[in-house]
Amino acid sequence: xxxxxxxxxxKAPATELGTRDILARIMAQLSSDLPAEKAGMIEVALxxxxxxxxxxxxxxxxxxxIAVHVTSADHLLVFEISDDGVPFPGETLPQGARPDLAASRxxxxxxxxxxxxxxxxxxxxxxxxxxxxxxxxVAFDLGEHVMP
Amino acid sequence: MALSTSDTETTRIVTVQTxxxxxxxxxxxKDDMRDATIEGPDRVVLDLSQVDFIDSSGLGAIVASMKxxxxxxxxxxxxxxxxxxxxxxxxxxxxVFNLFPxxxxxxxxx
Numbered sequence: 001x002x003x004x005x006x007x008x009x010x011k012a013p014a015t016e017l018g019t020r021d022i023l024a025r026i027m028a029q030l031s032s033d034l035p036a037e038k039a040g041m042i043e044v045a046l047x048x049x050x051x052x053x054x055x056x057x058x059x060x061x062x063x064x065x066i067a068v069h070v071t072s073a074d075h076l077l078v079f080e081i082s083d084d085g086v087p088f089p090g091e092t093l094p095q096g097a098r099p100d101l102a103a104s105r106x107x108x109x110x111x112x113x114x115x116x117x118x119x120x121x122x123x124x125x126x127x128x129x130x131x132x133x134x135x136x137x138v139a140f141d142l143g144e145h146v147m148p
Numbered sequence: 149m150a151l152s153t154s155d156t157e158t159t160r161i162v163t164v165q166t167x168x169x170x171x172x173x174x175x176x177x178k179d180d181m182r183d184a185t186i187e188g189p190d191r192v193v194l195d196l197s198q199v200d201f202i203d204s205s206g207l208g209a210i211v212a213s214m215k216x217x218x219x220x221x222x223x224x225x226x227x228x229x230x231x232x233x234x235x236x237x238x239x240x241x242x243x244v245f246n247l248f249p250x251x252x253x254x255x256x257x258x
Binding site: 114 | 168170171172200201202203204205207208209211212214215230231234235238239240241243244
């Protein structure tokens with residue numbers, strides 16, 4: 001899997017279209033090795049993580065770098081996503097609480113689903129901040145599937 | 149954002165002609181949905197059968213599209229592909245909208 005990690009290391013400017021570009025490049029290399037449903041859900045979780053970096057870590061910057069590193073071991077696919085934007089508030093990951101959907105139509109939430117999705121889809125998430133770099137490790141369970 | 153519309157006697161069908169409703173598209177989608185639904189029939193069915201990816205911003209844009217409808221108008225969703233369907237179920241948005249497997253199902257087989 002060492003080769004795999006090297007191939008997938010990439011940087012891209014932090015914009016919403018940059019998110020698309022990062023995802024397209026990651027998925028182009030992963031999707032042929034993954035069941036479609038698994039690939040689709042990993043893409044959703046990565047999209048949320050990268051959009052969060054664009055919207056929050058780099059909120060006050062026109063561009064910033066996002067690096068994605070991938071490894072695979074023991075039925076897990078592990079992504080390390082790093083940026084040098086601002087840290088999470090309190091250097092703690094959001095809980096991803098379920099928004100109140102029982103509200104009236106006018107009061108229904110139009111956001112707040114990102115961390116709910118990430119936490120629903122990932123097996124493990126770990127965040128660290130050191131030397132001005134945010135580092136998020138996210139592991140996905142591949143079940144019976146083994147990466148080639 | 150490419151949206152096309154057609155009407156039956158009681159329903160406006162809005163078809164999303166793109167594969168992704170994501171953060172890069174969300175605001176545009178909401179605005180285009182306003183144009184596509186304003187002064188339309190009371191029932192709007194959004195045909196998502198060409199969409200294979202949605203993120204939380206896209207989901208929020210669909211909620212916003214529903215909230216900006218006029219009083220008495222309602223929004224149903226049809227043709228969710230597996231990835232889109234999963235996102236709706238994980239966020240429990242399947243409890244907010246009526247989801248139909250296909251556009252034909254949404255139109256009652258008519």
